[in-house]
Amino acid sequence: MISLAELHEVARQRLAPEHYDYFAGGAADEIALEDNEQAFRRLALLPRILPGSARRDVAVNLLGAWASMPVFVSPTAFHRLAHSDGELATARAVAAARTVLIASMAATTTIGDMAAAARAVDPDAALWFQLYLQSDTEVTDLLVRRATDAGCTALVVTVDSPVFGHHERDRRHGFTDLPEGLAAENMRDLPGGPRNIEMSPVLSWDDLERLRASTSLPLVLKGVLHPEDARLAVERGFDGILVSNHGGRQLDAVPASIDALPRIAEVVGGRVPVLLDGGVRRGTDVVIALALGATAVGIGRPVLWGLAADGESGVRQVLELLRGEFDHALALCGGRGLADLTKDLVTVRGPEVGKW
Numbered sequence: 001m002i003s004l005a006e007l008h009e010v011a012r013q014r015l016a017p018e019h020y021d022y023f024a025g026g027a028a029d030e031i032a033l034e035d036n037e038q039a040f041r042r043l044a045l046l047p048r049i050l051p052g053s054a055r056r057d058v059a060v061n062l063l064g065a066w067a068s069m070p071v072f073v074s075p076t077a078f079h080r081l082a083h084s085d086g087e088l089a090t091a092r093a094v095a096a097a098r099t100v101l102i103a104s105m106a107a108t109t110t111i112g113d114m115a116a117a118a119r120a121v122d123p124d125a126a127l128w129f130q131l132y133l134q135s136d137t138e139v140t141d142l143l144v145r146r147a148t149d150a151g152c153t154a155l156v157v158t159v160d161s162p163v164f165g166h167h168e169r170d171r172r173h174g175f176t177d178l179p180e181g182l183a184a185e186n187m188r189d190l191p192g193g194p195r196n197i198e199m200s201p202v203l204s205w206d207d208l209e210r211l212r213a214s215t216s217l218p219l220v221l222k223g224v225l226h227p228e229d230a231r232l233a234v235e236r237g238f239d240g241i242l243v244s245n246h247g248g249r250q251l252d253a254v255p256a257s258i259d260a261l262p263r264i265a266e267v268v269g270g271r272v273p274v275l276l277d278g279g280v281r282r283g284t285d286v287v288i289a290l291a292l293g294a295t296a297v298g299i300g301r302p303v304l305w306g307l308a309a310d311g312e313s314g315v316r317q318v319l320e321l322l323r324g325e326f327d328h329a330l331a332l333c334g335g336r337g338l339a340d341l342t343k344d345l346v347t348v349r350g351p352e353v354g355k356w
């Protein structure tokens, strides 16, 4: 495979149509979904010349975890729909690539088993846990405890989902439940028995403060698009912002993640890491996002395509393709390291009339 697009095509052919559409789809008219990728194509890079070095250092420290490149894996649900090895394959592949995996609370494998699979490949594998706050605080606390015991070193709280997005592809297929034998495993062994994941509009900043007080792990807020929310998050002491429109699966009328990034990066002003996901498919997308202020970027669907195409090996291919493309793009931009990626490198496609 020579590009993520090719792996996507193989995955499309291998997956049952209702599972492919669950993974691929977005909300409503899928405007935000498409715009996430299109927005990168509206931007262009103005490379610098004569870097004077053949060495390029692309490792980055993300809240204490060393990632070998500024690309991490965003949380996605139900990996065993893509491949029978599911999240175990993903965990092994991401550990082998020495980057951060954000495990979904809606995984079809427990966080403990994912951690064990990752640590068998690399004892220092970096694993974070994604959380939807549950109105039953006993459940939230138990999940946090299990993630902590599994060795997760940060919690990523998804805050863009007061209600579940409308996915018309799923409705068309009547896809409402996981097939027999698959479950959101983290939600099974709970007081009172298995629970569904709840999305609640009742949650507020107070609930986040409560979580803050209950754990010493760094907390990243995922799904921030408004600069004012980014400012509030930093002022309230949260440890990172993940700029994301949930892969276009929640509110359809939102901007592409990359379009929302510059104002948020400006407001945050380097006080905490600003992460981004949505539409990252090429090494040049990574370069653009870092130049516009991201510390690192996440990928969601490409991992599912790799998994469906070829299990652990497919996920490894996805990460190594992006690593190679990113390094190549950095070299072509005249960069020697991440600090060379500054916003003057990015321009909007079209003539530069009057800009100089």
Ligand SMILES: Cc1cc2nc3c(=O)[nH]c(=O)nc-3n(C[C@H](O)[C@H](O)[C@H](O)COP(=O)(O)O)c2cc1C
Pocket (backbone or CB within 6 Å): 022, 023, 024, 036, 074, 075, 076, 077, 104, 105, 106, 130, 158, 222, 244, 245, 246, 247, 248, 249, 277, 278, 279, 280, 298, 299, 300, 301, 302
């Ligand atoms: C099938 C699927 C499942 C997802 N599940 C979750 C989830 O459980 N928790 C979450 O916070 N985000 C979830 N997301 C959103 C991703 O974390 C991420 O924001 C998005 O996929 C990034 O966009 P990309 O797919 O274009 O890379 C999911 C996305 C997809 C496509």
Ligand SMILES: CCCCCCC(=O)C(=O)O
Pocket (backbone or CB within 6 Å): 077, 106, 197, 246, 249
């Ligand atoms: C009610 C099940 C929740 C799974 C959440 C997965 C998700 O975030 C998605 O976008 O799909």
